Amino acid sequence: MPREFVSPRNEPETPSNTFSYFFREAVRRIWVSKRNSFVAIAMIAISLLIVGAFLLVAENLGRAAAQWQGKSRIIVYLEPTVTPQQVQAVDTFLAARPELARRRFVTREEALARFKSYFANLSEVVGQLDDNPFPPSYEVEVDPRLVQSRGLVNNIALLRGMAGVEQVQYDWQWLMRLRRLVNIINVIGLVAGGILGIAACFTIANVIRLTMVLYREEIEIMRLVGATERIIRGPFLIEGFLQGTIGGVLAVALLFVLYEAARRSLAPSSSILWSFLFLGFLPWQKMAALIVGGMLAGWFGSWLSVRGNTSDAT
Amino acid sequence: MIHFYHVTKRFDRYSTALHDITLHIEKGEFAFLTGPSGAGKSTLLKLILRQIEPSEGQVVVNGRNLNAMKRTQLPFFRREIGMVFQDFKLIDRMTVFENLSFILTVLNVPPKEHKKRTYQALRNVNLHHKLNAYPQHLSGGEQQRVAIARALINDPLMLIADEPTGNLDPELSQEILQIFAEANLRGSTVLLATHDRELIRASGRRTITLEHGRVVDEKARTIERPMVREGLFGIGAS
Numbered sequence: 312m313p314r315e316f317v318s319p320r321n322e323p324e325t326p327s328n329t330f331s332y333f334f335r336e337a338v339r340r341i342w343v344s345k346r347n348s349f350v351a352i353a354m355i356a357i358s359l360l361i362v363g364a365f366l367l368v369a370e371n372l373g374r375a376a377a378q379w380q381g382k383s384r385i386i387v388y389l390e391p392t393v394t395p396q397q398v399q400a401v402d403t404f405l406a407a408r409p410e411l412a413r414r415r416f417v418t419r420e421e422a423l424a425r426f427k428s429y430f431a432n433l434s435e436v437v438g439q440l441d442d443n444p445f446p447p448s449y450e451v452e453v454d455p456r457l458v459q460s461r462g463l464v465n466n467i468a469l470l471r472g473m474a475g476v477e478q479v480q481y482d483w484q485w486l487m488r489l490r491r492l493v494n495i496i497n498v499i500g501l502v503a504g505g506i507l508g509i510a511a512c513f514t515i516a517n518v519i520r521l522t523m524v525l526y527r528e529e530i531e532i533m534r535l536v537g538a539t540e541r542i543i544r545g546p547f548l549i550e551g552f553l554q555g556t557i558g559g560v561l562a563v564a565l566l567f568v569l570y571e572a573a574r575r576s577l578a579p580s581s582s583i584l585w586s587f588l589f590l591g592f593l594p595w596q597k598m599a600a601l602i603v604g605g606m607l608a609g610w611f612g613s614w615l616s617v618r619g620n621t622s623d624a625t
Numbered sequence: 626m627i628h629f630y631h632v633t634k635r636f637d638r639y640s641t642a643l644h645d646i647t648l649h650i651e652k653g654e655f656a657f658l659t660g661p662s663g664a665g666k667s668t669l670l671k672l673i674l675r676q677i678e679p680s681e682g683q684v685v686v687n688g689r690n691l692n693a694m695k696r697t698q699l700p701f702f703r704r705e706i707g708m709v710f711q712d713f714k715l716i717d718r719m720t721v722f723e724n725l726s727f728i729l730t731v732l733n734v735p736p737k738e739h740k741k742r743t744y745q746a747l748r749n750v751n752l753h754h755k756l757n758a759y760p761q762h763l764s765g766g767e768q769q770r771v772a773i774a775r776a777l778i779n780d781p782l783m784l785i786a787d788e789p790t791g792n793l794d795p796e797l798s799q800e801i802l803q804i805f806a807e808a809n810l811r812g813s814t815v816l817l818a819t820h821d822r823e824l825i826r827a828s829g830r831r832t833i834t835l836e837h838g839r840v841v842d843e844k845a846r847t848i849e850r851p852m853v854r855e856g857l858f859g860i861g862a863s
């Protein structure tokens with residue numbers, strides 16, 4: 312006997328096996344529209360790759376900044392003609408102040424040797440000079456918490472006025488510039504990625520729209536036999552979600568491959584400056600964020616398409 | 626079961642498909658809807674399925690006023706109707722089995738039951754050997770029977786068919802009508818739109834005739850109870 316009419320309130324809107332149906336259908340549709348799906352996935356991957364590249368550079372510069380911040384330094388450059396008495400006076404001045412007491416004297420020879428080791432490519436140029444151009448200096452380690460204290464600023468001013476002192480340089484000045492740079496890189500990455508991400512969303516939306524046109528007749532049939540909008544839309548939403556996920560995973564994988572290739576080809580021959588960029592790959596949280604970004608972009612793109620398109624009355 | 630109260634359907638100022646239709650089809654009834662092409666048969670069926678809404682009047686199906694039905698309730702309402710479309714509306718990329726089991730997915734039937742129920746539905750229309758065929762590889766008659774099996778797979782409260790025997794030879798038409806008669810015996814209300822007067826005459830069932838969008842003739846049924854086993858439509862059930 313036929314069943315009595317079942318009120319929608321008493322019947323679950325989606326069947327228990329719906330989700331496996333959504334996934335099967337979504338995978339099949341991606342496969343059927345391979346070319347369009349490829350474009351959507353590529354757009355997501357490129358957008359996230361660009362965001363990821365900026366994040367990676369910012370991450371490594373941030374790591375370098377953190378390393379340096381742990382050993383914030385003042386460098387007191389002495390005049391090349393400084394006398395031993397003047398050096399002694401500077402040393403006494405530093406020793407008398409607890410925040411400046413952790414000091415190390417760097418001779419001209421040591422400074423030259425360091426330069427040669429850091430900048431191997433330039434060592435020949437320096438070797439051609441008649442005289443050692445590097446002045447002697449004091450490297451003073453300062454507690455990072457004191458770097459902006461009034462007392463320290465006053466002491467630096469006093470140091471600058473001492474005989475035999477040519478220049479006093481604080482690491483944290485450019486450290487702060489570096490931090491600003493890291494922030495700018497992050498912002499540029501997010502803005503560029505955001506713009507590309509929006510473009511990727513619309514690409515996905517268009518791909519899904521095309522798929523929907525392809526399945527227009529089928530959607531009509533589904534609606535006539537009693538499929539809910541959720542059942543009709545589900546595979547399209549999952550399709551966008553899968554495209555976004557694949558794009559996200561692909562972006563992280565590509566970024567890793569490019570990072571490794573760059574690290575191997577650039578790092579050995581380059582200076583310490585390059586090594587700042589290869590301190591490590593993105594932490595897992597940021598990798599996950601990129602993939603989740605892809606998922607959301609895919610979901611949002613397909614949602615844009617299905618939002619109005621499937622609800623036409625039939 | 627199906628009630629039309631002064632229903633008019635206009636598509637635009639110059640084209641009125643139905644004029645002031647009032648008709649009632651009771652639960653368990655088997656009725657034919659007939660009339661020449663353009664008489665309004667398909668429009669009337671579309672109103673029952675709420676593919677379109679009336680310009681005036683009320684359509685009440687199974688106690689529900691379709692004018693007042695919310696869009697979210699529509700799928701659940703349609704699940705109670707087995708509809709056989711004139712152009713079959715089978716999904717070409719799906720096999721016969723998938724075309725039917727898809728309905729079961731929509732209807733929340735556990736997947737483990739799909740095979741059994743699909744096979745049974747196809748057996749009823751004598752097409753169980755075509756489970757894995759694609760619709761485009763079937764003849765018109767076979768596609769029609771798949772569409773009927775799909776409409777019947779859930780033992781619907783109502784079975785509505787739009788020209789289900791169009792383009793079929795008379796013998797096949799009788800076979801298909803036999804299937805409808807059996808569904809009617811199982812309790813489904815059947816409304817069948819056709820312009821094949823020979824079929825209607827042979828059946829002796831209630832007939833509603835439309836012309837230019839108006840009911841011009843209603844012939845009450847002449848047989849009290851359909852006797853399928855004895856060959857209601859001129860052939861014996863086999």
